[in-house]
Amino acid sequence: MNITEFPRISRREAIQWVIAAGASAALMPSQAFAADASAAAPSGKPYGTDPLLNHTYHPGELWPLTLGPDQRGTVVALCDLIIPADDRSPSASAVGVPDFIDEWISAPYAQQAADRAVVLDGLKWIDAESGRRFGRPFAGLDATQQTRIADDIAWLPKAKPEHQSAATFFALFRNLVTTGFYTTPAGMKDIGFIGNVALAKFPDPPKEALAKLGLS
Amino acid sequence: MPFVASSKTRPEYDVIIVGSGAGGGTSAYVLALSGVKVLMLEAGRNYDPVKETPMFQTPGQAPLRAASTPDKHFGFHDATVDGGWTSPGEPYMTRRSDKPADTFHEAKDHVAFGTKQEWIWWRTRMLGGRTNHWGRISLRMGPYDFKPRSRDGLGLDWPFTYEELAPYYDKVESLVGVWGTNEGLENTPDSPNNTLLPAPRPRVPEMYLKKHAAKLGIPVIPSHMAIMSRKMNGARIAKALHPGDANAQKLSADGINARQACFWATPCGRGCNIKANYQSTTVNLPPALASGNLDIVTDAMVREVSVGADGKAAGVHYVDKKTRQDVHVKGRIVILAASGCESARILLNSRSARFPDGLANSSGKVGRYLMDTVGAGLTGQIPALENLPVFNDEGAGGSMHSYVPWWLYKEQLAGKLGFARGYHIEISTGRQMPGAGSLGFLDSVTQGAYGKRYKEEARRYYGSTIHLAGRGEMIPNDDSFCEIDPDRKDAWGIPVLRFKFKWSDHETKQAAHMHATFRSMIEGMGGRVLGTPQTDGNKAIYPGGGIIHEVGTTCMGADPKATVLNPFCQAWDVKNLFVADGGPFVSNADKNPTLSIMALAWRTCDHVMAEMKKGNI
Numbered sequence: 001m002n003i004t005e006f007p008r009i010s011r012r013e014a015i016q017w018v019i020a021a022g023a024s025a026a027l028m029p030s031q032a033f034a035a036d037a038s039a040a041a042p043s044g045k046p047y048g049t050d051p052l053l054n055h056t057y058h059p060g061e062l063w064p065l066t067l068g069p070d071q072r073g074t075v076v077a078l079c080d081l082i083i084p085a086d087d088r089s090p091s092a093s094a095v096g097v098p099d100f101i102d103e104w105i106s107a108p109y110a111q112q113a114a115d116r117a118v119v120l121d122g123l124k125w126i127d128a129e130s131g132r133r134f135g136r137p138f139a140g141l142d143a144t145q146q147t148r149i150a151d152d153i154a155w156l157p158k159a160k161p162e163h164q165s166a167a168t169f170f171a172l173f174r175n176l177v178t179t180g181f182y183t184t185p186a187g188m189k190d191i192g193f194i195g196n197v198a199l200a201k202f203p204d205p206p207k208e209a210l211a212k213l214g215l216s
Numbered sequence: 217m218p219f220v221a222s223s224k225t226r227p228e229y230d231v232i233i234v235g236s237g238a239g240g241g242t243s244a245y246v247l248a249l250s251g252v253k254v255l256m257l258e259a260g261r262n263y264d265p266v267k268e269t270p271m272f273q274t275p276g277q278a279p280l281r282a283a284s285t286p287d288k289h290f291g292f293h294d295a296t297v298d299g300g301w302t303s304p305g306e307p308y309m310t311r312r313s314d315k316p317a318d319t320f321h322e323a324k325d326h327v328a329f330g331t332k333q334e335w336i337w338w339r340t341r342m343l344g345g346r347t348n349h350w351g352r353i354s355l356r357m358g359p360y361d362f363k364p365r366s367r368d369g370l371g372l373d374w375p376f377t378y379e380e381l382a383p384y385y386d387k388v389e390s391l392v393g394v395w396g397t398n399e400g401l402e403n404t405p406d407s408p409n410n411t412l413l414p415a416p417r418p419r420v421p422e423m424y425l426k427k428h429a430a431k432l433g434i435p436v437i438p439s440h441m442a443i444m445s446r447k448m449n450g451a452r453i454a455k456a457l458h459p460g461d462a463n464a465q466k467l468s469a470d471g472i473n474a475r476q477a478c479f480w481a482t483p484c485g486r487g488c489n490i491k492a493n494y495q496s497t498t499v500n501l502p503p504a505l506a507s508g509n510l511d512i513v514t515d516a517m518v519r520e521v522s523v524g525a526d527g528k529a530a531g532v533h534y535v536d537k538k539t540r541q542d543v544h545v546k547g548r549i550v551i552l553a554a555s556g557c558e559s560a561r562i563l564l565n566s567r568s569a570r571f572p573d574g575l576a577n578s579s580g581k582v583g584r585y586l587m588d589t590v591g592a593g594l595t596g597q598i599p600a601l602e603n604l605p606v607f608n609d610e611g612a613g614g615s616m617h618s619y620v621p622w623w624l625y626k627e628q629l630a631g632k633l634g635f636a637r638g639y640h641i642e643i644s645t646g647r648q649m650p651g652a653g654s655l656g657f658l659d660s661v662t663q664g665a666y667g668k669r670y671k672e673e674a675r676r677y678y679g680s681t682i683h684l685a686g687r688g689e690m691i692p693n694d695d696s697f698c699e700i701d702p703d704r705k706d707a708w709g710i711p712v713l714r715f716k717f718k719w720s721d722h723e724t725k726q727a728a729h730m731h732a733t734f735r736s737m738i739e740g741m742g743g744r745v746l747g748t749p750q751t752d753g754n755k756a757i758y759p760g761g762g763i764i765h766e767v768g769t770t771c772m773g774a775d776p777k778a779t780v781l782n783p784f785c786q787a788w789d790v791k792n793l794f795v796a797d798g799g800p801f802v803s804n805a806d807k808n809p810t811l812s813i814m815a816l817a818w819r820t821c822d823h824v825m826a827e828m829k830k831g832n833i
């Protein structure tokens with residue numbers, strides 16, 4: 001997620017970084033919105049260079065969170081617009097992704113502080129736009145109305161000039177929701193990651209997969 | 217008590233070892249099992265992988281989904297303590313270019329890396345050093361790699377041949393456990409029978425790559441990784457390692473038998489609490505401590521080597537970080553294994569009336585011939601790999617199962633490539649545990665999808681990417697070195713290093729060749745490159761130090777006037793002083809250096825024991 005991070009490429013980070021960098025190049029040029037008071041720096045302390053690793057952390061445990069009830073409502077609506085429930089897995093908000101986003105934008109690090117500004121201003125924009133078009137905040141819109149706004153900002157390269165900032169926000173937000181969701185047990189299962197369990201032997205791949213690739 | 221406080225050390229040791237990583241750990245193992253009294257000084261804190269490794273922790277259990285931060289540069293769960301591209305209280309200075317306007321500045325954060333001529337330096341401060349989180353890729357240097365100057369007229373030759381180091385590669389591979397195969401390929405040495413452990417099957421995308429790379433004449437073969445793919449027979453191995461020494465055999469066998477085989481599940485970069493992979497802390501130090509011959513003081517930051525009236529090393533001064541006291545310990549022999557650059561720093565800071573330019577520096581070469589590995593990478597997305605059935609393809613977490621050894625020796629020697637040295641290719645792929653940002657590419661490949669379609673696209677694309685990373689040889693040059701900064705000191709009052717670094721055309725052209733190759737490999741599989749292949753090598757190459765294979769700075773050779781160390785890594789100027797990390801290297805083959813650091817350290821310690829027995833030191 002840290003798009004400007006340099007890759008010393010330990011195997012896993014390699015994939016993460018290079019992919020993130022390639023994908024996010026489009027995010028770099030446009031400064032999302034003008035700076036805003038809502039993006040005041042968070043007050044928490046960094047976790048330091050020797051944190052306890054064998055521990056399960058919860059959002060809010062290390063630094064105070066940011067979102068008020070209205071902002072949270074908008075975050076929940078956006079999370080579920082991007083990752084709704086379907087027959088394979090629950091929605092993003094059902095597995096705690098809004099808490100992760102709050103944790104992210106509240107973190108005392110430069111990258112997250114930059115994202116905080118984009119996210120808080122983006123939430124403001126999207127509610128204002130919803131009000132302007134449909135007379136209600138985003139969370140109160142029906143699915144069709146939400147889609148109308150989302151379609152204008154879902155893909156930065158195609159967004160109109162007046163929607164560039166909002167599209168920058170949406171791309172960042174979608175990346176955060178993606179990270180938040182697919183790192184949960186439900187998200188991992190949905191996507192077909194069934195590792196992280198001890199095995200006596202590294203299993204052979206299914207014949208079907210090899211056949212499909214012409215490897216049998 | 218083998219872990220001792222500064223106040224509880226012995227009056228004198230046979231050997232003092234500075235640093236506890238690959239070089240220091242191997243040295244402590246060899247010497248303590250040989251029966252001499254050893255003190256190890258480690259600047260970092262004590263660290264116990266068995267208790268501390270977050271084996272099955274998911275990113276969801278960490279702050280920020282374990283994303284990289286300025287506190288943990290490779291992510292929350294990475295086994296790095298107090299380190300990364302910067303280390304608290306221990307600054308270093310670096311310079312962007314040769315232009316007079318570009319003065320030295322402190323390397324400050326892990327985000328802004330400046331130009332490609334800048335040097336960056338990854339350190340950690342913990343028992344076991346960087347062996348706790350290294351990538352475990354363990355390749356032998358080949359015969360050409362010891363004599364590069366004889367072969368193409370560039371760089372420097374080692375003062376001995378592959379045959380000289382081969383028995384020590386055998387020993388290290390036997391002790392640590394390295395999986396791999398013997399392929400009989402050029403300059404890619406085979407190991408003796410029964411030395412390597414069985415390699416796991418390739419991951420499915422690796423099989424697919426192998427099939428399609430073959431059409432380009434590029435070999436994809438099993439990797440060599442310091443990971444126990446099965447239990448090892450402690451008694452058999454120990455007997456071969458320590459012939460005629462029943463005590464050493466028992467200690468070694470117990471150490472080996474306490475390790476479990478890999479269970480194919482958890483990210484190796486966090487370390488391994490079942491001791492399946494090589495860490496100094498799980499492989500070298502337990503038997504060395506069990507011998508009763510090793511004392512370890514942690515939080516001990518060595519400042520300088522002290523010199524007696526006879527001009528020999530008398531011991532070392534260190535700062536006890538807990539009490540902030542300066543402490544001196546005496547040793548008959550001093551071995552520096554603080555890592556490449558850091559050992560040079562200690563030598564340069566060991567100034568006296570007798571050695572005004574630093575210890576062991578009559579040649580003026582301490583700090584010279586700083587090298588890293590050439591690095592460049594590209595990621596491909598492969599449609600054939602989309603929508604595969606769900607299966608477990610994780611393998612040894614994050615560790616590659618296959619790689620590409622350098623394959624163009626003949627073309628290169630014939631001058632057809634335009635750069636002098638080779639590279640190998642490291643492959644990252646498979647259905648790995650999702651982490652922060654690992655699905656970031658969905659944004660561009662789905663062109664802004666959201667909702668149910670986005671979820672379907674995620675299922676489709678997950679596991680369909682391959683990252684290819686080139687790791688190539690750098691030729692030592694006169695413009696790449698470290699020296700003491702005249703002004704800056706670290707938190708312990710010790711003068712710090714500053715770096716100047718330059719890639720030559722040999723390296724940048726090699727990086728451009730990597731991108732061209734990766735592109736053809738990706739397209740050969742019917743895939744598309746994510747990101748931009750560069751034809752300008754200056755744009756493809758990573759900054760110096762970025763691959764964390766820094767070697768050189770205390771070069772060895774046959775000429776006392778031109779080198780720091782003799783062919784046994786013994787200082788020409790101070791015969792009871794040795795270096796046992798990557799510092800003695802005079803070339804940096806594409807093969808990742810750590811296996812060679814360990815083999816060299818073992819050989820050095822055998823020499824130390826022999827010289828002690830003869831009464832020469």
Ligand SMILES: Cc1cc2nc3c(=O)[nH]c(=O)nc-3n(C[C@H](O)[C@H](O)[C@H](O)COP(=O)(O)OP(=O)(O)OC[C@H]3O[C@@H](n4cnc5c(N)ncnc54)[C@H](O)[C@@H]3O)c2cc1C
Pocket residue numbers: 008009010234235236237238239240241257258259260338340341342343344345346347349350351352353354516517518519553554555556558562764765796797798808809810811813
């Ligand atoms: C993410 C990553 C991946 C890597 N992957 C690979 C790989 O796949 N294959 C490979 O071959 N190599 C790899 N490396 C490189 C490998 O880690 C190093 O080559 C190896 O650890 C070097 O061993 P060393 O003993 O010289 O130094 P280190 O392991 O760095 O140990 C040196 C120790 O000395 C201590 N020390 C330093 N200064 C002082 C002082 N003044 N006083 C006392 N103690 C001091 C340090 O705290 C440290 O513990 C990787 C490195 C990283 C970071």
Ligand code: SF4
Pocket residue numbers: 443444477478479480481482483484485487488489490492493611612613
């Ligand atoms: S994959 Fe194997 S070697 Fe790596 S950490 Fe897990 S058990 Fe250890």
